[in-house]
Amino acid sequence: MTIRIGIDLGGTKTEAIALDLGGQELARERVATAKGSYEGTIATIKGLVEGLESRLGATATVGIGIPGTVSPRTGLVKNANSTWLIGKPLDRDLEDALGRPVRLANDADCFALSEATDGAGTGFPTVFGVILGTGVGGGIVAHGRLLNGPNSIAGEWGHNPLPWPEDAERPGPACYCGRSGCIETFLSGPGLARDHGGGLTAEQIAVSGDPRAEAALARYEQRLARALAAIINVIDPHVIVLGGGLSKLERLYANVPALWGRFVFSDHVDTLLRPPVHGDSSGVRGAAWLWPAIISEMN
Numbered sequence: 148m149t150i151r152i153g154i155d156l157g158g159t160k161t162e163a164i165a166l167d168l169g170g171q172e173l174a175r176e177r178v179a180t181a182k183g184s185y186e187g188t189i190a191t192i193k194g195l196v197e198g199l200e201s202r203l204g205a206t207a208t209v210g211i212g213i214p215g216t217v218s219p220r221t222g223l224v225k226n227a228n229s230t231w232l233i234g235k236p237l238d239r240d241l242e243d244a245l246g247r248p249v250r251l252a253n254d255a256d257c258f259a260l261s262e263a264t265d266g267a268g269t270g271f272p273t274v275f276g277v278i279l280g281t282g283v284g285g286g287i288v289a290h291g292r293l294l295n296g297p298n299s300i301a302g303e304w305g306h307n308p309l310p311w312p313e314d315a316e317r318p319g320p321a322c323y324c325g326r327s328g329c330i331e332t333f334l335s336g337p338g339l340a341r342d343h344g345g346g347l348t349a350e351q352i353a354v355s356g357d358p359r360a361e362a363a364l365a366r367y368e369q370r371l372a373r374a375l376a377a378i379i380n381v382i383d384p385h386v387i388v389l390g391g392g393l394s395k396l397e398r399l400y401a402n403v404p405a406l407w408g409r410f411v412f413s414d415h416v417d418t419l420l421r422p423p424v425h426g427d428s429s430g431v432r433g434a435a436w437l438w439p440a441i442i443s444e445m446n
Contacts, residue, residue, distance in 0.1 A: 149167075149168070149205045149206065149207075150165050150166065150167055150168075150173060150200075150203060150205045150206075150207045150208075151165070151166045151168075151207055151208045151209075151210070151435040151436070151438050152164065152165050152166075152195075152196055152199055152200075152207040152208065152209050152210070152435060153166070153209075153210050153211070153212070153257070153431045153432055153433065153434030153435030153436070153437075154192055154195060154196070154209065154210070154211040154212065154431065154434055155211075155212045155254060155257070155430050155431035155434055156180065156188065156192070156211060156212065156213050156214065156229070156254070157180060157214065157254070157280065157281060158180060158182075158214060158228060158229055158280065158281030158282060159179070159180055159182075159281055160177050160178070160179060160180055161177070161178055161179070161180045161181075161188075161191050161192065161195065162175070162176070162177040162178075162431045163175065163176050163177075163192075163195040163196065163199055163431065164431045164432060164434075164435060165199045165203055165207060165435075166432070166435045166436075170265065170432075170436075172432075173203055174199055174202055174203060175431075176195055176198065176199065178191060178194075178195065180229070182229075182231075183231050184231065185231050185232065185235055188229075188231070188232070188237075189240055189241060189244050190244075192211065192241060192244075192245075193241075193244045193245060196209055196245055208247075208248075208250075208435075208438040209241075209245060209247065209249045209250070210249070210250045210251075210252070210257075210433075210434040210435050210436065210437030210438055211241070211249060211250070211251050211252075211434055211437075212251075212252055212253065212254035212256070212257035212258070212430045212431065212433065212434040213227065213229075213232065213237065213251055213252075213253065213254055214227050214228050214229050214232075214253075214254050214281070214282055214284070215227025215228070215229070215232060215233070215253065216251075216252075216253045216299040216300065217237070217238060217251055217299065218299065219297065219298070219299055222236055222238075222239070223235060223236055224236075224237050226300065226303065226306075226324075228281065228282040228323060228331070230323060237251060238250075238251045250437040250438060251437075252293075252433075252434070252437055253284060253286065253299075253302075254278060254284060254430050254434075255276055255277070255278040255284030255285050255286040255302055255390075255430070256276075256286035256293050256295075256301075256302065256433070257286070257430040257431070257432075257433030257434045257436075257437070258276045258277075258278055258286060258388075258390040258423070258429050258430035258433055259274055259275070259276025259285070259286030259287065259288045259293065259302070259388070259433070260276075260286065260288060260293055260433035260436060261276075261423075261425055261429045261430055261431075261432040261433035261436065262274065262276055262388040262390070262423055262424065262425065262429055262433075263276070263288035263291065264291075264433070264436065265424070266388065266423055266424035266425050266429060267386065267388045267421040267422065267423055267424045268288065268386050268388050268421075269424075271384075271385040271386045272289065272290055272385055273287070273288070273289050273290075273382065273383070273384045273385050273386075274287070274288040274289075274384060274385070274386055274387075274388060275287055275302070275378055275382060275384040275386075275387045275388070276288070276302075276387075276388050276390060277375075277387060277388065277389050277390060277391070277394075278390050278391040278430070279334055279335070279336075279371075279389060279390070279391040279392070279393035279394055280335065280336055280390075280391030280392050280393065280427075281335060281336060281337065281391075282305060282331055282335055283304070283305030283330055283331040283334050283335050283338075283391075284302065284303065284304075284305050285302035285303065285304045285305070285378070286301070286302045287301055287302045287382060287384075304330060304374065304377075304378055305329060305330050305331035305334070305335075306322070306324050306326070306329050306330070306331060307329070307330055307377070308326075308328050308329065308330070309328055309329070309330050309333050309370060309373065309374060310373045310374060310376065310377045310410070311373050311410060312328065316328065316333070316370075319332055319333070320332040320333070320338070320341060330374050333367075333370050333374075334367065334370060334371055334374060334393075336348070336349035336350075336391075336392055336393060337349075339352060339363060339364075339367055339393070340352065342363050342366060342367070343359065343360060343363040345359055345360075347360070349392065349393060350392065352364065353393075353395070353396055364396070364398070368398070368399060368402045368403055368406060369406055371399065371403050372403045372404075372406035372407040372410065373407070373410050375387060375403065375407055375420075376407040376410030376411045377410070379407070379411050379413075379416065379418050380410075380411060380412050383418070384418055385418065385419070386418065386419040386420075386421055387418060387419070387420050387421070388421050388422070388423055389420070389421070389422060389423065390423050390427055390429055390430060391427055392427055394422055394423060394427050395422075395427055397422075399420070400420055400421065400422060403420055404416070404418075404420050
């Protein structure tokens with residue numbers, strides 16, 4: 148094994164990266180996600196891995212970030228907003244397809260690991276990595292290590308209720324998890340589009356500039372401030388790094404910290420809010436790093 152491949156299995160795109168043993172990027176490829184098709188997902192990942200290996204003339208370890216997690220009890224995928232993965236033995240099926248061991252982790256965990264290692268969280272004792280994309284997730288890195296509990300759900304803030312809801316926010320939109328008013332239903336890209344209500348995507352709202360879009364973005368910032376304030380109250384991270392497509396909204400980095408102080412239980416808030424150094428899809432690098440740097444020690 149001379150290279151590491153990371154896969155970021157997103158709701159709309161599936162991205163692959165190949166890194167050398169020093170962490171330098173060798174190649175990257177992005178394709179559309181096979182939405183709704185489990186077999187198509189397996190085939191897409193297999194094709195990306197084989198394509199990169201053929202292009203680079205090398206064999207790789209494979210780490211994959213998924214929008215959910217593998218249950219320690221059943222070995223099956225749970226909590227995935229790409230619902231066609233739920234209840235499937237994804238790691239075992241990918242090992243059969245690729246003929247080698249693979250490692251899976253939550254996509255937000257991979258993002259947090261990437262940015263804590265050599266990104267916007269470098270040098271900070273505690274990092275909360277956030278995904279604001281098709282779904283909303285989070286990962287926690289403390290002193291260089293991912294926090295991983297017995298339920299494999301550390302950082303799953305997206306399926307907590309929106310904190311300090313206003314009257315118009317109750318009970319909130321229905322969520323695929325079976326509840327209503329989850330943070331994800333407000334702060335995901337589809338959630339922003341729903342709140343705007345004008346038929347625009349989150350990307351179009353971000354650049355529209357009209358009063359309706361501005362009002363939707365102002366509500367988004369206020370909700371994000373409340374949601375992150377609850378995280379600060381519990382974890383007190385040194386830095387929060389935003390990822391996913393909505394992390395490209397530059398206005399968030401000034402406006403949200405200006406709002407969250409009234410909700411944080413402290414006389415001051417020194418937590419930093421930063422954009423990702425490695426872009427909105429930084430998690431693909433973290434997926435590659437699910438394998439150790441010294442490949443010869445793998446087992």
